[in-house]
Amino acid sequence: MMQSTWLILLWRRKLSALLIGSSLVLFVLWTWVFFISSSSDIPTDGQFNDLIQTDNPQKHVYLLQKLISQANRVLRHQQQQQHNSATSVERNLLRSRGPTGGIPVPAAAHSGKNSGIVRFVKPTKSPPSVAIPEASEQTLSLVARRKKIPVVGGNYLFEEERLKILENQQRVRNAGMEDFQSNMDYDRVLTSAERQAQYEHELQRFGVPAIAGIGPDGPRAPNERLVHLDLKGAPPKLSFLKRLLPMLKRLGATGLLIEYEDMFPYAGVLQELSARNAYKAEELKDFLETAAMHGLSIMPLVQTFGHIEFALKLPRFEHMREISESPQSICPRQQDSIAFIQNMLTQIIEFHLSLNGAATNSNSSSTVAQATFLPSDHSNKFTHIHIGCDEVARMGECNLCRQHARNEIFLSHVTTIANFVRTHWPQLQVVIWDDMLRGMMLSEMHHSHIGNYVEPMVWVYANDIYRFIQPQLWDMYSKVFPTVWAASAFKGAFGESLMIPPLQRHLENNIRWLAVVAKEGGRFSKGIRGLTLTGWQRYDHFAVLCELLPVGIPSLITSLSTVSKGHFITNPKENDILRILECAFHPDSRRSGHPWIELHPNSHHSQLFSSCTYPGSMVYKYALRLFDKLVEVQNYLLHVKEQSAWMSDYNVRHNFSSPLRVRELTINTPNYINELSGMAREAHEVMYEVFDDYTIVEFVEQNIYPTIAKLQRQLEHAQSLMQRRVWPQRPLPYGAELVELNLVPLQLLNAAGTGAEAGSNGDMT
Numbered sequence: 001m002m003q004s005t006w007l008i009l010l011w012r013r014k015l016s017a018l019l020i021g022s023s024l025v026l027f028v029l030w031t032w033v034f035f036i037s038s039s040s041d042i043p044t045d046g047q048f049n050d051l052i053q054t055d056n057p058q059k060h061v062y063l064l065q066k067l068i069s070q071a072n073r074v075l076r077h078q079q080q081q082q083h084n085s086a087t088s089v090e091r092n093l094l095r096s097r098g099p100t101g102g103i104p105v106p107a108a109a110h111s112g113k114n115s116g117i118v119r120f121v122k123p124t125k126s127p128p129s130v131a132i133p134e135a136s137e138q139t140l141s142l143v144a145r146r147k148k149i150p151v152v153g154g155n156y157l158f159e160e161e162r163l164k165i166l167e168n169q170q171r172v173r174n175a176g177m178e179d180f181q182s183n184m185d186y187d188r189v190l191t192s193a194e195r196q197a198q199y200e201h202e203l204q205r206f207g208v209p210a211i212a213g214i215g216p217d218g219p220r221a222p223n224e225r226l227v228h229l230d231l232k233g234a235p236p237k238l239s240f241l242k243r244l245l246p247m248l249k250r251l252g253a254t255g256l257l258i259e260y261e262d263m264f265p266y267a268g269v270l271q272e273l274s275a276r277n278a279y280k281a282e283e284l285k286d287f288l289e290t291a292a293m294h295g296l297s298i299m300p301l302v303q304t305f306g307h308i309e310f311a312l313k314l315p316r317f318e319h320m321r322e323i324s325e326s327p328q329s330i331c332p333r334q335q336d337s338i339a340f341i342q343n344m345l346t347q348i349i350e351f352h353l354s355l356n357g358a359a360t361n362s363n364s365s366s367t368v369a370q371a372t373f374l375p376s377d378h379s380n381k382f383t384h385i386h387i388g389c390d391e392v393a394r395m396g397e398c399n400l401c402r403q404h405a406r407n408e409i410f411l412s413h414v415t416t417i418a419n420f421v422r423t424h425w426p427q428l429q430v431v432i433w434d435d436m437l438r439g440m441m442l443s444e445m446h447h448s449h450i451g452n453y454v455e456p457m458v459w460v461y462a463n464d465i466y467r468f469i470q471p472q473l474w475d476m477y478s479k480v481f482p483t484v485w486a487a488s489a490f491k492g493a494f495g496e497s498l499m500i501p502p503l504q505r506h507l508e509n510n511i512r513w514l515a516v517v518a519k520e521g522g523r524f525s526k527g528i529r530g531l532t533l534t535g536w537q538r539y540d541h542f543a544v545l546c547e548l549l550p551v552g553i554p555s556l557i558t559s560l561s562t563v564s565k566g567h568f569i570t571n572p573k574e575n576d577i578l579r580i581l582e583c584a585f586h587p588d589s590r591r592s593g594h595p596w597i598e599l600h601p602n603s604h605h606s607q608l609f610s611s612c613t614y615p616g617s618m619v620y621k622y623a624l625r626l627f628d629k630l631v632e633v634q635n636y637l638l639h640v641k642e643q644s645a646w647m648s649d650y651n652v653r654h655n656f657s658s659p660l661r662v663r664e665l666t667i668n669t670p671n672y673i674n675e676l677s678g679m680a681r682e683a684h685e686v687m688y689e690v691f692d693d694y695t696i697v698e699f700v701e702q703n704i705y706p707t708i709a710k711l712q713r714q715l716e717h718a719q720s721l722m723q724r725r726v727w728p729q730r731p732l733p734y735g736a737e738l739v740e741l742n743l744v745p746l747q748l749l750n751a752a753g754t755g756a757e758a759g760s761n762g763d764m765t
Contacts, residue, residue, distance in 0.1 A: 209507065226299060226533065334400065387454075418453035461534070463512055647714070
């Protein structure tokens with residue numbers, strides 16, 4: 001019964017019993033933890049080594065910080081006890097030694113007066129053999145601490161270990177920072193690669209060639225960017241050239257390479273060299289001064305070996321030819337030849353050097369007004385002269401030159417002319433075209449010391465530059481010349497009689513030159529000076545005109561802006577092209593969904609330049625319309641004469657065809673004649689501000705008149721074919737021309753009689 005009562009009581013008080021039991025368990029656990037933590041307050045050296053040598057210290061940072069904290073508390077407690085003990089020992093020692101202990105004693109210890117004064121007493125000498133008591137060591141330790149002298153002892157073990165731990169943590173953090181920096185560099189490279197990929201994608205949309213290494217993060221632009229003005233064909237009016245100067249400067253040009261040929265106003269015995277429409281001296285000076293005002297340097301180009309047709313064609317200078325039947329190259333062994341070249345160079349060099357003095361000494365109001373815009377270094381803008389020496393076709397063939405090797409003749413002549421320039425005008429550097437050097441040996445050039453006289457201008461107008469200038473040739477040039485120039489083209493390179501330059505091909509040539517200059521420039525001790533954008537107007541003095549300068553301006557704008565920036569800028573807001581053009585609308589690919597400029601291989605023009613205005617834009621747009629019309633007419637002539645069956649040469653020779661078919665085929669011929677005749681008259685209106693009448697007539701005669709003449713002959717043949725009313729039986733008689741060429745079988749001649757008899761029937765024309 002009693003047990004039941006207790007069980008009932010426990011059941012009723014079960015919650016209290018559980019609470020008491022839980023409290024006892026918690027108390028036991030807390031007591032156990034307390035004793036464990038107290039016994040492990042001071043870790044052993046092995047524990048610290050384990051912590052330091054762990055593979056990942058950051059996993060135990062909390063534990064280490066806790067241990068260091070506990071160690072520091074123990075150290076502070078021990079140091080406080082040591083300090084208190086040392087203070088009491090020092091006090092007892094002072095009392096025992098009295099005033100002769102050699103330690104400063106505050107005056108307050110002896111008197112209540114002057115408590116802030118410290119009094120020193122003379123120390124007593126101790127016997128050498130007397131040992132210092134233990135209390136004195138503690139005193140010295142105390143004094144050392146007051147003087148901030150470090151004391152090394154067992155109590156500082158935790159501080160050393162703490163420093164090791166912190167050092168290890170810092171090492172881990174440094175390693176982490178290196179990894180982070182490496183990741184940042186990788187991200188940066190990845191970002192650059194992504195930018196280049198996006199840039200090349202944009203170029204593909206525009207039709208601009210993408211060249212490896214050329215982009216926003218690529219090499220910088222060449223230091224010098226010259227624009228070539230070829231005046232030996234279709235020379236523009238100087239008033240038009242002056243309009244181009246500010247545009248060229250804004251696009252990044254640094255100078256002009258001017259090839260005068262027969263447009264220079266020669267004087268004296270050379271006056272006959274000047275063309276009848278050559279520039280007047282005063283007009284040319286004004287143009288050159290304007291170029292200097294815009295900060296553009298001038299490099300005259302004077303041919304001194306080959307391509308001297310403009311002079312050697314004349315009777316007075318005929319005797320200086322290398323061979324009598326060709327006026328292409330001069331004989332370098334004749335004394336008259338050297339005197340003639342020196343006279344040409346002297347007149348052109350002195351003419352350009354006199355401009356600076358004229359600009360400085362002139363007091364006219366116009367000169368003074370322009371002087372405010374002249375750059376500070378405009379007097380030093382004439383630093384180089386180009387003496388040509390390219391494509392010397394005939395050399396070493398006359399009696400005077402025959403006993404010498406071709407390379408020897410060339411190097412000797414070039415160094416002679418260059419030495420003449422450097423002797424009389426030491427401030428000038430001499431430039432030549434490089435093509436005649438490409439087949440020479442290194443020893444030949446070293447022996448001639450040509451590297452001390454000239455700077456080659458390496459020219460390639462094709463897209464595969466290394467096909468013509470291999471790496472070994474660059475290496476040889478770098479061993480001879482401290483510096484070179486490069487030359488690309490913006491027109492006049494892809495066809496002797498083209499009317500419109502292929503814009504994309506020229507742009508690719510210039511972009512590829514940027515890559516070559518960046519790659520090969522390091523070979524030369526003074527680098528590559530710059531890039532010249534050539535714009536040929538004739539292939540030589542006797543050739544017909546190729547692309548006119550105004551028609552080549554879109555190509556010049558595109559290539560020059562690209563060369564000046566080091567890459568083609570795809571952003572329309574940053575590209576200088578749109579800053580030069582005056583457009584009725586602002587091209588923006590984001591609004592229209594189309595690229596703001598489109599350049600494609602199969603297109604001979606870009607819509608952008610057809611819609612905007614710039615110097616020469618009227619001539620460019622006229623050339624586009626004329627080109628399209630000429631293509632249309634040529635296709636028409638081809639269809640009528642070659643592809644149809646009633647207006648072929650056979651039909652015309654035999655005067656044998658269907659009048660109805662002929663009328664149908666030639667019904668548009670009079671309209672085409674009228675259209676082209678109207679465009680020929682329009683050429684005078686459009687080109688009047690750019691060219692003189694001689695150039696306009698030459699352009700019309702070369703490009704429009706031949707097609708008009710073909711249409712007129714076709715119309716005459718058609719009228720003759722339509723006038724006939726009766727026709728002979730087949731087979732038709734053959735003509736006498738076939739008999740003369742032995743194209744008629746002998747048996748046919750014997751059977752049908754002579755060709756003359758056959759042709760006497762009136763069926764042949």
